Amino acid sequence: MANTPRFTIVEGSPQQLAYKWVGIALFSLFLLLIAFAYNDTGSLTLLGNDYTISTPRLTKAIAFIICILGLQVVAGFTGQLSLGQGFFFGTGAYLSAWLVADHNWSWFATLLVVVPACFVLGMIVGIPALRIKGLYLALVTLGLAAIFPSLVQLEGLKPYTNGAGGKQVSSDLKAPDWLPLDGIAAIFQKIPLLGQYFGDGDLSSKESDRVWIFFLMVVLAVICFKLVSNLVNSRPGRALRAIRDNETSAAVTGMNLSLYKTLSFGLASALGGVGGIVYVAELGIASPGDFTQLISIYFIVGLVVGGVGTLSGAVIGGLVITFVPDWASSTQELPVVPERWLSGPTGPLIMGVLLIVLTFVLPGGVVAGTRKLKAKIVRIVPRTPDGDIAEIVDVDELLGDDAENELAAPSV
């Protein structure tokens, strides 16, 4: 066989469980390390430019990750392109900022309002476009995304949104006293050689709040991922994929196309709203300039970079759209590149080029690329009834090279 994996693990065996749990443990440890390492001081030197990766930026990335997760549901699994995720992102952000600042709600209580509100709003604007086959959802949502900044700056809404100045809100998310954050930081600081990367001394109260918010939002994101992954692996999830792959045959098998399409768009919008809560809880301000159509298109970039139709792709996409434009705009000099090109909108340029190049080179995104690599090392095979290891059948070889591309790039 052309590419025999180094290890073969039978599904459901102790090895597979160990493999799974070691992966989860390593990921959690990584999160812990990164939260403390980049708390305040951590900076990354990339091509001669210092660039700060701080915990607040990571929390912002979580906000984007949840929004892209929503896009994965509607674009990745249902095949309906939405260019208006920024609209729901903004709605969630403003709604929660208003509830917390003016009505003293707690951040997580706003979920109870934001999620249903964005869900229903998404359904209402989604129904007309989703009844019809084609790119209509993209057209409608592009318009929505473009009107959002002027919508929140309307005279009538000024008392609630504070117009162009942005809605400020102070965070009430304080690290609880029982949590030994200082102790954890001290342990990390004692690690030989690496200890210097974790700052020195106790965390200030601001720093421990940041770490606390980061972990709270990680938990929220994990819950969102779990819910979405349960959905896509269940009966409605299969219906969504059937619609993506062939609308006509899905209709013929008795699926209610517009119902499923609208529900998935509503769910995507609700997740956009959740992302908005995370964003404003971290940043402390919702301002109209943050919710232009640019952010909606960045979400599409995140979707494509990570891989359309893969949940873990949302994580990679969120990190890319958080860090790449920021890095580009904080970089003022690079060797070879003329200065004029760096002082302009370099971030959007990189994102645009990335979008085009990835569609050519890696249509399945980063996740599809790493899956291919991983398949060369470890392969998990299903257990056969008599307990033997099933014969490994290379799906790629059976179906030809195009198979993977078709699975990864659904048609609209």
Next chain:
Amino acid sequence: MDLFLNRVFDGLSNGATYALIALALVMIFKATTLINFAQGEFAMIGAFIVLVLATERGVPMWIAVILAMIIAGLGAAGIERTLIRPFDPADHLPLVIITLGLFLAINAIAGIVWRFDPRRFPELFPSGNALTIGSATLTWYTVGVVCTTLITASLLTLLLNKTKIGLAFRAVSSNLESSELVGVRVGPTLQFGWAIAAAVGALGAAVFVANPVLQLEPTIMIRVLIFAVSAAALGGLDSLWGAIIGGVAIGMVQSIVVPYTPIPNELALATAVIVLLLVLIFKPAGLLGTAAVERV
């Protein structure tokens, strides 16, 4: 009454420019049922080329416009050949993503090259008023824009109905696979569609920013694109004359309906979205478009 007439004239000049961008969108939609989200940015680059040629090289205005149309057309043909043709025209997602990438990249490049400060655009039509009714004035600009749009749509109709390449284009837009079977070279025909669309778009952007109250800057076409999308959907996404009617209708809604209703002025763009939603609810095929009928 005079105020009303003034608003009608405003609506005409805005609507006629939306119609030109909508025409460009329709050209590409007709052939491949794809919406080119970078159409507005192509057009914006065209307007900048006109500005550079006219102010820095001293080329006469209309010759500069024609040169810009040719350059935009060639550029779009090149983009079609390198970035669009490698993909299956029936699979929309990668193509739409490419056009979104073009949207970001072209806008950023324009921002880097020309910066974001607004620039005065030289006059394309004589200044002054063609007609004065009471205190309502019809400017030569409005007359010029409406004539430009009508002439462009007529020339496009002639091109599609009387020339060989037009026949090929109509064949491809009617049925891509069958036309390939009878020997139409599909690739170059679609490339021709992209080139024509970009040229019409460049003309549209040039006449749009030639409006004495507007200035040229890299972000100006984003709003126009949304109005144009709505206009194209209202007219029927595959109908050239539908795009004209849709454009004028959207322009009228913006300048007549908005002032007489409590809709605030800043939300003029929202009317485009509302019209689009109404079209999708009541007449998805648009006014002059062909209804999609699918054989299972």
